[in-house]
Amino acid sequence: MKNYTLPWHDVIWSKLTKDVNKLPHAILFSGQTGVGKKRLAERFAIFLLCESPVENEACGICKSCKLIAAGNHPDYIFITPEEKKKIISVDQTREVSRQLQLKSHIAGKKVAIIYPAESMNVNAANSLLKILEEPPLDNIIILVTSKISHLPMTIKSRCIKISVNLPNHDLAASWLQMQESNVDIDNAASLLKCAGGAPLLAQSLLAKDFSQTRMQLLDDVSGIARQQSDFSACAKRWKETGADLCLMWFQGFMADLIKITMANTAKTSNNLPGLTNIELSSDLKLPKKTLNLRQLFEFSDVLSESRKLLNAPMDELLLLEDILVRWQGLMKA
Ligand SMILES: [Zn+2]
Structure with a gap:
């Protein structure tokens, strides 16, 4: 299974996984581009759908984990703008709504990720709002945004907001060097500067x-x-x-x-x-x-x-x- 763990998410992760029975229906991850919000959302969705998590992590071997890894879990919905488009359309959020109304196939719950949430146009946001106002049972919607100010207040007010912060420079630099063997300490510092301190963005700049x-x-x-x-x-x-x-x-x-x-x-x-x-x-x-x-x-x-x-x-x-x-x-x- 792909590794979604990032060391600067540790504190958020232990809070998120502490009591999954008390989770809200909608969670909004916000933070700078390249801080790993999408990875965190995916890791959390996989964890929520896993049939037998081990020590607050998805097991990686159950039916649910395998289906996600293969890209066809029926209870996992990932919405992002279609290829070459910038917006998430109302058809896409209606599809989320339709799928969330269906009975869960495996995990007893469904998880939808909307990424990036600020790409929803007005109609899409309105249709999502209807779901947030009357969330179908046992479903969790995770919105991910690096531009929280672009989201309508009505949407934000219905989500639990979690901000994913930048790691400090030393942690970011050592992580980057661990991922990329050809990056020395000066290189890492310069890349991180260009990326506004965001490690994943620094990594993509390198790529x-x-x-x-x-x-x-x-x-x-x-x-x-x-x-x-x-x-x-x-x-x-x-x-x-x-x-x-x-x-x-x-x-x-x-x-x-x-x-x-x-x-x-x-x-x-x-x-x-x-x-x-x-x-x-x-x-x-x-x-x-x-x-x-x-x-x-x-x-x-x-x-x-x-x-x-x-x-x-x-x-x-x-x-x-x-x-x-x-x-x-x-x-x-
Ligand atoms: Zn599993």
Whole structure:
């Protein structure tokens, strides 16, 4: 059976599995992307459906565990946007409702996971709300979200909310090194920085060979700042790479820039610990000008607001272009 265990989930796990007879009908896992919420939800669903758990873990060998591993457990429902779509549709949540009304086949209960919950459109959320208002007996619905503010209050208020937090840096770095034999301590630290501290995201950046992407992103922001690159070509590249990932990296870049600017102001530029983009300590790759800290902070806010907008149905290309235009303006002014 696949290993779903992550060491920073230990405390939540012991709380979740303490008394399964007193579980609420709906649980909402929230937390940053890459913290392992989906894995936790899957591990919990498998545990709940297992016929003979051993020491608060699914046994891995009963009929139920085997059916889940094979991907066809009749009491396990996993809802996610269909391929190449961004939203969970009302048809999908109606299907959850239909399946939850049916009698359980094996485990005596049914478990549904909705991932990511913020992808439900308004109609889908309304139809899910009906289930949450009158939950069929012995069913548990697990919602998973990294954007809890995007969920309707009516849904949130009917769930027990559990936030899955980031591990501390040492635990995250040692976990990452254990998973990836080719990652040394500096490498792990840099990947975790690019991933905002989230270990699973750091791991996926490594798998995607993010170091090359990062060099491209550095080239892009410096090209735009020097008015040598084309906005729309750059925005298109960022969209293909993943708008959220690029903007998250851009936030890290801005944090670097703020640190460098502060160090320059204080004339302590020899000592710059913890840059995400270490190259910047020797060469800023930007037009020579005195940077205004307040403007840098304001632009960082624009980036974080823009990331929040990404999930709404909107034109990502336009959003990215707008950010790059603003970035050029900031460097030009
Ligand atoms: Zn089992």
